[in-house]
Amino acid sequence: MIALRINGNAHNVDADPKMPLLWAIRDLVGLTGTKYGCGIGACGVCTVHVDGEARLACKLTVEQVSGKEITTIEGLPETHPVLRAWAAVGVPQCGYCQPGQVMQAAALLKQNPNPADEDIVKTMSAVLCRCGTYPRSLTALKLVSRGKK
Amino acid sequence: MTRIVNLSRRKMLKGMAGSGLILGIQFTGRSKAAGEKEKAALAGPPANFAPNAYIAIDQNGLVTLTVHRSEMGQGIRTSLAMILADELAASWPRVTVRQADGDAKYGDQDTNKSRSIRLFYTPIRRAGATARQMLEVAAAQTWHASIRDCRAVDHEVIHIPTGRTLSFGQLAKGASMLPVPTPEKVRLLDASSYRYVGHTIPSIDLVPMLRGKAIFGADVAVQGMRFASIERCPVYGGKAVSFDPKGALAVHGVERVIEIPAAATPTGHLPLGGIAVIANNSWSAEQGRKQLKVQWDLGPNATHDSTAYRAELEVAVRKPGHVVRSAGNFDAAFALSAKKLTAEYFTPYLAQAMMEPPAAFAEASGGKLLVVAPTQDPQGAKTAIVQFTGVPESDVTVRPTLLGGGAGRKAMHDFLCEAAWLAKTLSAPVKVTWSREDDLRHDYYHPMCVQRLEGGLDKNGGPIAWRHRTAFPSLAATFQANATTPDADQLGEGFTDMPYLIPNLRLEAASVPAHMRLGWFRSSMNIPHAFAICSFIDEMAAATGKDPANFIEIYLAGPRKIDFKALQVDYPNYGGSIQDYPVDVGRMQSILQLVVDRSGWGEQLMPRQGRGIAVHRSYLSYAAAVALVQVSPEGELAVQRIDIAIDCGVTVYPDRVKALMEDAVLFGINLTLGSGITVKNGAVEQANFDTYRIVRAHLTPEIHVYIVPTSALPTGAADPGVPVVAPAICNAIFAATGKRIRTLPIDVTELHG
Numbered sequence: 069m070i071a072l073r074i075n076g077n078a079h080n081v082d083a084d085p086k087m088p089l090l091w092a093i094r095d096l097v098g099l100t101g102t103k104y105g106c107g108i109g110a111c112g113v114c115t116v117h118v119d120g121e122a123r124l125a126c127k128l129t130v131e132q133v134s135g136k137e138i139t140t141i142e143g144l145p146e147t148h149p150v151l152r153a154w155a156a157v158g159v160p161q162c163g164y165c166q167p168g169q170v171m172q173a174a175a176l177l178k179q180n181p182n183p184a185d186e187d188i189v190k191t192m193s194a195v196l197c198r199c200g201t202y203p204r205s206l207t208a209l210k211l212v213s214r215g216k217k
Numbered sequence: 218m219t220r221i222v223n224l225s226r227r228k229m230l231k232g233m234a235g236s237g238l239i240l241g242i243q244f245t246g247r248s249k250a251a252g253e254k255e256k257a258a259l260a261g262p263p264a265n266f267a268p269n270a271y272i273a274i275d276q277n278g279l280v281t282l283t284v285h286r287s288e289m290g291q292g293i294r295t296s297l298a299m300i301l302a303d304e305l306a307a308s309w310p311r312v313t314v315r316q317a318d319g320d321a322k323y324g325d326q327d328t329n330k331s332r333s334i335r336l337f338y339t340p341i342r343r344a345g346a347t348a349r350q351m352l353e354v355a356a357a358q359t360w361h362a363s364i365r366d367c368r369a370v371d372h373e374v375i376h377i378p379t380g381r382t383l384s385f386g387q388l389a390k391g392a393s394m395l396p397v398p399t400p401e402k403v404r405l406l407d408a409s410s411y412r413y414v415g416h417t418i419p420s421i422d423l424v425p426m427l428r429g430k431a432i433f434g435a436d437v438a439v440q441g442m443r444f445a446s447i448e449r450c451p452v453y454g455g456k457a458v459s460f461d462p463k464g465a466l467a468v469h470g471v472e473r474v475i476e477i478p479a480a481a482t483p484t485g486h487l488p489l490g491g492i493a494v495i496a497n498n499s500w501s502a503e504q505g506r507k508q509l510k511v512q513w514d515l516g517p518n519a520t521h522d523s524t525a526y527r528a529e530l531e532v533a534v535r536k537p538g539h540v541v542r543s544a545g546n547f548d549a550a551f552a553l554s555a556k557k558l559t560a561e562y563f564t565p566y567l568a569q570a571m572m573e574p575p576a577a578f579a580e581a582s583g584g585k586l587l588v589v590a591p592t593q594d595p596q597g598a599k600t601a602i603v604q605f606t607g608v609p610e611s612d613v614t615v616r617p618t619l620l621g622g623g624a625g626r627k628a629m630h631d632f633l634c635e636a637a638w639l640a641k642t643l644s645a646p647v648k649v650t651w652s653r654e655d656d657l658r659h660d661y662y663h664p665m666c667v668q669r670l671e672g673g674l675d676k677n678g679g680p681i682a683w684r685h686r687t688a689f690p691s692l693a694a695t696f697q698a699n700a701t702t703p704d705a706d707q708l709g710e711g712f713t714d715m716p717y718l719i720p721n722l723r724l725e726a727a728s729v730p731a732h733m734r735l736g737w738f739r740s741s742m743n744i745p746h747a748f749a750i751c752s753f754i755d756e757m758a759a760a761t762g763k764d765p766a767n768f769i770e771i772y773l774a775g776p777r778k779i780d781f782k783a784l785q786v787d788y789p790n791y792g793g794s795i796q797d798y799p800v801d802v803g804r805m806q807s808i809l810q811l812v813v814d815r816s817g818w819g820e821q822l823m824p825r826q827g828r829g830i831a832v833h834r835s836y837l838s839y840a841a842a843v844a845l846v847q848v849s850p851e852g853e854l855a856v857q858r859i860d861i862a863i864d865c866g867v868t869v870y871p872d873r874v875k876a877l878m879e880d881a882v883l884f885g886i887n888l889t890l891g892s893g894i895t896v897k898n899g900a901v902e903q904a905n906f907d908t909y910r911i912v913r914a915h916l917t918p919e920i921h922v923y924i925v926p927t928s929a930l931p932t933g934a935a936d937p938g939v940p941v942v943a944p945a946i947c948n949a950i951f952a953a954t955g956k957r958i959r960t961l962p963i964d965v966t967e968l969h970g
Contacts, residue, residue, distance in 0.1 A: 084469050084501070091500035095444065100436035101429015103621070104499075105572050106653045110906035113572060141429030151427050155419065158872055161880060162290030163426030164433055164572045164621030192914040196906065198572050198622050199290045200883030202914040204876065 070130045074099065075143030085131035090114045092130045093140060101141035101167045105196065112195035113168035115175075116140050122175035122194070141167035149212045150174045157208040161199035168195040173209045183213050272301065272344055274352075278372060278386030280305065280312045282341075285323035286333040287593045288316075288422065289623035290880075291935040292873035293333045295421045297341055299413040299869060304345025304406055306369035307385065309413055314421055319595025319615035327594040329628045329737060330791060331836040331933025334869055338931045346403050348392070355391035356383045408867070408928075417872040422619065433621045434591035435576035435650055442578070442646040445639055446502035447477065448509050449491035449659050452899035453734045454482040454516035457492060464508030465494050470501025474509070477638055482516070484734065485696045486601040486630040489659060493639060499650050515899060521732035523566060523665065523896040530667035530729060531561065533688040538725035539703065541713050542786050545721035550682035554673025556760055560753055562670070563960040564745040565893025567663035568901075569738055570909060573621020574656040575632035578648045579640035586613045588637050591620040593628040601630035602637045613637075625737025629661050657909050658901045661736025662894055664689040664707075666745035670753040673721075678761030680772055683719040685753075687712055687726050687746065694731030701728040709789040711746030711835055711940060716802050717754060718774035733896065739884060740939040743835040747940030748888075748947070748961060751831035755948040756957065765948065766813045766830050773832075776803030791836050797930060798837040805832050808841040808862045811923055816843035816860035822953075823847065825970075826857075829948025831941040836933030838865040839925075840881075844945035845918075848953050850970035854963065856886055856918045856946055864925035865934045871924055878922040878938045885942020887912040889963050 069080045072089075074097060081096040093102050093116070102125055105111035109127040116125045117139040144151065150173045160166045169192065176183055176191040183191070188209045192202065273281045282301050288294045294314050302312045317323050325336065349369045356374035357364040366377050373382045408414065425431040450456060462474030472495050479490025492511055496502035551557065577590035586608045592598045595615040603610045620627050636649040651659075666689040673682035692707055693700035703726035705713075715724060738744070758768035778799040781788040790798060809832045812818070818828060825848050832841040845858040859882045868874050892910040895902045903909040947958035956968060 083498075084504075087498075087500050091498055095438075095498040095500070098438060099429070100432070100438070103433075103573070104435060104650070105574075106906050108653075108905050108907060111572065111653075111911075144428075146428070154427050155423055158417075158419065158423070158876065160290075160420070160423060160426040161292075161873075161876055162288075162572070162620060162622045163422060163431050166426050167429045170427060189915050189917075196572065196911050196913065198570065198624070198884075198911065199876075200880035201876070202883060202917040203879050203920050206914060206917060 070134050072097070072130065072134060072138060073136065074138045075140060081130065083130050086129050088126050089116070089128045089130055089133050089138070090125035093125060099140050099142050103164055103167060105165070112172060113165045115168040115171040115195065117171060117175055120175070120178055122172050141171055144170065144174060148174060149215065150177065153208040153212040154205070157204050157211065159201050159204040159208050161201055165195055165197045169197070169201070169205050173205070173212070177212060181213065185210070188213065272348055274348065274385055274389045276386050276389050278311055278384050278389070280307050280385070282312065282314045283317045284314045285317040285326050286337070287328040287617045287620055287623065289328070289593065289620035289627070291877065292420055292870050293328070295418070296334060296870045296873065297337060298421060299418065300338060300341040301345045303411040303414050304342045305349050306371065308372035309418060311372055316617055319599045319617070321596060326596050327628065328623070329593055329625065331838070331936040332791070334931045335793065335837065335933060338867070338869065342405050343403055346405050347398060350398055350403065351392040351395050352385060352388045354395055355388040359383060359391060414869050415871060420873070432618050433573050434578070434589070434618045435573060435648070437578035437589045437618060437648065439580065439646050442648055443472065443495050443643060444497065444499045444502045445493045445495050445647055445649045446499070446506045446652070447491045447493045447635060447649065447655070448506050448511060449489045449655070450513045450515065451658065452515040452519050453489070453732070454518045455513050456490060456516065458512045458514050460492050460512070461510040464510065465505035468501055468505040468508060470496045470498055471505035472496055473643070475639070475642065477635055480605065483695050483698055484631070486597065486634070487605050488631045488635045488638070495639070495643065495647070503652065518732045519899040521896055521899045526665060526732065527563065527667060530665065530688040530727070533727035533729055534561065534667050534669035534686040538686050538688070538727040540723065541708055541726050542724040542784055543722065544784065547682050547684050547721045547723040550721035551671060551673040551684070554682055555676040556674040558672045558756055558760055560670050560756055560959055562668045562745070562749040562752060564666045564748060565961065566665045566733065566896065567738060568657050568660045568894050568909065569622070569624040569626040570657065570911060571622030571624055571626055574651040574653055575626065576648065576650045577633045577636035578646070579636035580646040581640040581644055584612055586637055586641060587616065588614070588633050589616045589618060590633045590636065591618050591627050592630065592633060593620065593623045594630070597628070598630040598633045601634050605634040606637050606641050608641060624739040625741065626661060629736055653905045657894070657903050657905065660734070661695065662733050663738035663741070663744070664692065664735050666742070668745060668749040670749060672753060672757055674757065674761060678763060680717070680719050680757055682721045683717065684723045684725070685712070685715065685749070688729055689742070689745070690729055690731035690733070690735055692735050695735050699730070701730055703728065706789050707742045709791070710742035711750065711833060712742065713786060713788055714779060714800050714834065715750055716779065716800065716805055716834065717772045719772065732899070740835060740936045743833065743936070743940040744888060744943070747831065747833040747835070748944050751833060751941065751944030752947055752959065755829065755951065759951065764819070766809065766818055769809060769830065769832060770806055773802045773806050775806045778802070793837050798932065800834060804839045804864055805834060808832060808839045808864050808925060811862045811925065812841045812843045812860045815921060815923060816845070818843055825849070825953050827949045827952025827954070829945045829950070829952055831944040831948065833940045835937045835940055838863060838932040838934065838937040840937045840941050842941040842945040844942070844949040846946060846949040846953055848950060848968050852965055852968035852970070854890070854950065854965055854968055856916065858919040858921070859942065859945070860921045860923070861938055861941070862923035862925065863934065863938055864927060865937065866927060866929040866931040868924055869931065874924055874934045875922045877934050879920050881938025882920050882942055883912060883917065884939050886916060886946070888943045888961055889946050890916065891962055893962055
């Protein structure tokens with residue numbers, strides 16, 4: 069049994085210690101907001117926060133994160149400014165990569181409430197989207213950071 | 218015509234909102250045959266009508282639209298609900314949608330080729346209008362008032378002389394007892410009264426998508442579900458000879474290893490077959506799979522090589538092909554031309570690579586089979602599942618989830634069949650998840666295409682001769698053995714409908730064998746055809762020294778409509794009637810002018826900066842783009858700005874159409890700077906996003922979208938923006954550097970100073 073702390077709740081999961089966090093979250097804990105897209109840390113749709121930092125759940129094993137504070141998209145407060153900005157701009161199309169985009173954006177703002185444009189572009193480049201939502205996610209993230217100034 | 222029947226008194230809708238008004242709509246096309254059927258149906262009893270979408274209003278006034286088209290980001294669930302809400306005079310917050318299972322009673326559910334709004338804009342309007350009129354009659358009867366004094370406004374009916382009101386919920390029961398007005402009695406509202414259609418409102422799926430609550434195919438889960446990962450033959454058409462499951466079974470969590478039979482080649486919608494590893498979680502299934510030892514018979518495609526195949530297609534376009542369209546005498550005119558141009562264009566195999574790889578859930582119990590999956594075509598999936606599992610159609614249910622992108626991949630049913638077969642065989646609920654590697658290596662690929670264009674200009678620089686040959690494996694080969702004849706629908710995607718007025722014209726298609734499983738792609742063959750035609754017209758303009766926009770404008774030679782009848786060409790026109798949806802080059806000219814006016818076309822440029830232009834009709838819509846690029850002396854390409862315009866007729870959901878154009882820009886940039894699929898020894902060489910590159914946010918240009926305001930019939934929006942982007946960029950590269958790009962994706966090493 070591996071002890072995981074996800075969105076403030078304790079979960080004991082019966083997993084191989086080498087199981088990627090992604091599959092523990094999705095299959096064992098049953099939170100499906102965190103998506104699979106590549107399994108090699110290239111697409112970013114599985115982004116979660118580990119101790120407040122954006123990390124790719126497909127590249128972390130459950131033993132690496134046992135005891136750490138894990139936040140998934142389901143754990144982000146409803147009133148989070150990133151969610152509000154994403155809704156205001158109308159970013160999602162198919163919606164599949166949106167949890168990854170939102171979690172990347174939220175982590176950046178936590179680290180730096182007033183990111184420069186190049187930080188915004190760099191952060192949003194961590195998540196692949198095949199619907200071409202990039203112009204809108206960039207706009208939305210700029211909107212949040214401007215709003216904070 | 219739309220025929221609407223009141224189903225409230227027929228117990229057809231188990232599980233829908235209790236008592237209240239439920240309308241089934243029968244949609245019929247505009248063909249003569251359909252018209253005859255319509256007449257016959259009108260003469261018969263209402264029980265003959267098999268409705269294809271349902272509107273329900275319960276006694277609380279909640280309006281539910283059963284959406285029978287699949288949502289993959291195009292916003293169809295919201296768009297159809299907007300249309301309904303407006304014609305019903307409903308209040309948006311009290312309109313909801315539910316997703317329809319696959320069932321013939323809904324009519325066409327194949328969500329493909331940008332046609333949902335085209336096919337269902339009017340039928341949904343009529344459905345809403347019919348329901349509205351019935352609510353008004355119910356109110357008039359309640360008040361013993363004249364129907365002329367009763368009007369539905371914002372989810373209630375008002376008695377105009379007295380100001381009394383009854384809510385839709387209060388009227389639902391009464392309305393359900395009424396006869397349905399005959400079609401000629403149904404009055405549509407003036408679109409100028411619409412509060413939702415043509416305006417921006419948040420998508421119905423917005424909040425669940427942002428909060429991780431939206432359910433995609435891979436998210437379906439039930440208690441006791443098994444997880445499957447399937448090893449398939451690396452070469453299309455190959456089969457497992459033997460396998461050793463021991464290593465896989467030793468992996469923690471793995472429960473069974475079982476062979477899924479391969480369908481006969483060509484496999485069509487059915488599975489490739491393979492060895493399925495069944496575990497109690499996805500990761501264990503995948504780990505177990507790595508321990509499998511499988512001996513494959515690689516089959517007849519084991520020598521397929523994409524480089525050699527390209528050479529084969531090049532040979533094919535240098536020889537005469539099957540004549541698709543002809544006018545005048547190309548050979549004579551070309552021989553007499555003052556200036557001759559020849560160019561060959563290449564576009565590779567492509568994988569859709571949707572962010573959600575194929576995934577499907579299936580459950581078998583009591584002889585019934587339920588499949589829940591991200592499918593573009595739940596009825597087609599049902600047919601395939603019946604064929605593959607032998608379960609009778611009446612016992613199969615296919616339920617679409619949201620699609621994490623579709624692009625044609627999810628119009629194929631192999632992955633649903635795999636899940637269905639496993640559920641039946643294991644007698645357990647099971648989820649099949651494709652890895653990204655599975656997705657890229659066992660796809661239904663967009664066909665490779667080689668094209669040769671030859672053009673002749675007279676002494677004044679006017680094009681007098683044009684010969685276009687295209688060579689690509691036919692999509693028909695996925696369904697019929699040895700199909701080499703070019704598919705008319707594929708040729709209809711931007712080839713047969715070449716818009717320029719050139720007196721001596723010859724369009725030819727080569728017949729070539731297929732060696733890969735081929736399928737649909739976003740914009741499909743419009744991608745290669747628009748790339749070649751929009752590039753070659755630019756090459757002609759450059760050869761004359763004329764401004765390309767001006768040159769295009771002149772030789773579109775509008776306003777006119779292409780007369781296919783006179784050309785003796787049976788043009789498929791995306792299934793739309795050519796009378797209702799002509800190839801109208803005047804609309805191409807207008808949209809061209811729009812991007813010229815707005816993009817800064819002709820304004821001063823920096824060194825190694827250039828603008829390129831392209832215009833194309835597809836899916837009955839018109840699109841044009843101007844690209845502004847800069848190429849550094851080191852060969853680094855920056856796409857700085859794209860102006861893109863679309864004329865798709867009446868626009869239901871402008872903000873989503875705008876988003877789809879932004880999407881088209883990124884998709885088009887990906888065609889120029891992303892990856893193609895290459896094949897060696899029959900196997901795909903790319904595996905994941907490290908080798909199959911997808912454009913990231915840092916390459917996002919400044920994008921300007923223009924939607925032509927028009928009252929023309931609504932046409933496609935999801936596909937038509939894509940084809941113009943790559944040629945506009947490549948024409949801009951030529952303007953910036955003098956280098957002509959004829960191969961996609963672009964080899965940036967060619968762009969050095």
